[in-house]
Amino acid sequence: MRALVWHGKEDIRCDSVSDPQIEHPRDAIIKVTSCAICGSDLHLFHNFIPAMLPGDIMGHETMGEVVEVGSGVDGRLAVGDRVVIPFTITCGECDQCRAGNFSVCQRSNRNKALADKAFGHATAGLFGYTHLTGGYPGGQAEYLRVPFADTTHIKVPDGIPDEKLLFLSDILPTGWQAAVQAEIEPTDTVAIWGCGPVGQMAIRSAVLLGAERVVAIDRLPERLDMAEAGGAIPINFETESVIDRLNDLTGGEGPHKCIDATGLESHVSAAQPDTLIDRMKQMIGLETDRPHVLREMIYVCRPAGVLSIPGVYAGIDDGIPMGMLMNKGLTVRTGQTHVARWSDDLLRRIEDGQIDPSFVITHKARLEDGPDMYRVFRDKQDGCVKVFLQP
Template structure:
């Protein structure tokens, strides 16, 4: 089969690779009909996530048709149309029983690698480094899906792929990011990052009852999409974000601040950004946390900072004094996607939201290298790329 493979920093290639096969009685094989390039994939592309190996198959947002199941799979049958969540979860461990699927205790066969960096290992993830399981991803013609009775959700109506594809990651991630702010009617929420996750977070916050959502970015086309989702927008290259948020909230600060940026945050006008770039380039700091720092400083006293942007390791100049002294709550996590699949599919079916509004480009699988370059470099107003094998 053909698959998009990581070949080193800033290099991916579509190659011929062996077809996946059933390795465990609880596996399924899915023929992929739609897959996407995620902003989190760019962290791999840029070389900032450790334990990648040349030839690793990328991709964690995918859906398709079940073509084979292991003998212990009972919920799925050949021919079922499914969306596959990006975290792999066993469904039986203590974490899964508490609905914390992205920290499943049994799905990461390389837990020892992650423990060296993180203390304990999170779940295995599709297409996201050997530290997180070494599982082949979904930017391919076929994928092996472990614990197939726990992860995939069946799509049993005629909803097109594009409406449901993002149940695999970015729609539930956005929902969880807003949910972690415990939004109440009348709240003001600020979202750092107006990429696809940030745009969906704006929509989710309004569905939860926020009165005002503020989207922060620097690319006009992304801010325009956030504005269409209902946000007031701020371009951080044109205004001082802390001052602007104080003015908007009458000096109080947002009730919730959501970091939908993560480890490669950008800010062009500060010495701190130059410091982060230098330390990251020399691997003295793995992540650039400018958006996270700003979200903490901007949040009102007693408010909540929600972190859904991906971080890989260690950060510097963390404003712990602000967090502690102002009674802030910090909440974070890779999304527990399986928890949200049914209710969010219901939202799509009921017409509350159509997540496909984030899509800007549609390509064939073999165009993935061009898609990565366009997405990374914001060419042709590239917002979200969907690939069809």
């Protein structure tokens, strides 16, 4: 089959690789009908996430049709079913899965010993990601093996196009979880840093959850226009002070809730000296991430507010103002997304027309064009916000 394969920093190729096979009774094989490039994939593309190996297949936003099931897959999944595959692999049986904490499943990470050393305790296995999360082949391919397939799938109806359903795999529930864990109240001002795909979903989730005011922070006009169309007040951080504008909008009180949909690769700008220092430290290995957004959120958030962090961070961050965080009494909530916790509700909202996630797609291409589309996405060429791929 054909698949997008990681060969090193900024080197993704469309290669011919072996077709996946059933390896365990709870496996299934799906024929991929659609997949996408995620901002998290760019972290791998730039080699900021450790433990990638040449030959790893990329991708964790995937859907398709079941073509084979293992002998241990129960009646919840059958050949011919149309499914979206969550990026988190879940056993459905461990204590964390039973508690709904699917992104920290205790059984699905096959590289548990390695993850224990890196994180203190292993998290769930993830598709198309670092070997710290199992090193499972991803879904930017013609076929995908799904471990724990009876619990790692979202069965979806016919009659709804892939474009509306694919993002149940990651960015829609990620934006939704970011908003839900912020505990939005009807009087809240919610500020969201980063208007990429996850930020766009978080904006619309905050609106659906009843926030009084949603503010979106970015520098790219096409992203800010998309955010404004979704109900947000845009702030361009290259042309105005984020802190001054947020204080103006809130009467000097600051936003109640802050969401970091940017993560470890926040933009480097001469107008923000701390970002230059972070980039220098990152280049020489003194820190792994660029946490400017975290600092800014802690500074501007209203006392007793909530910081929600769906943006991916890789390791060590410097200059986090813990004294400010503690003395203001801020609550911090983070984590990879517990996709299965939200999928039934979000599928219903798609079916009811409350949200159509396809709005975020700006580019469609064939799988074999994927390497070029990685560069288009990286460079934000032609207003690129989200790339939708079909084998």
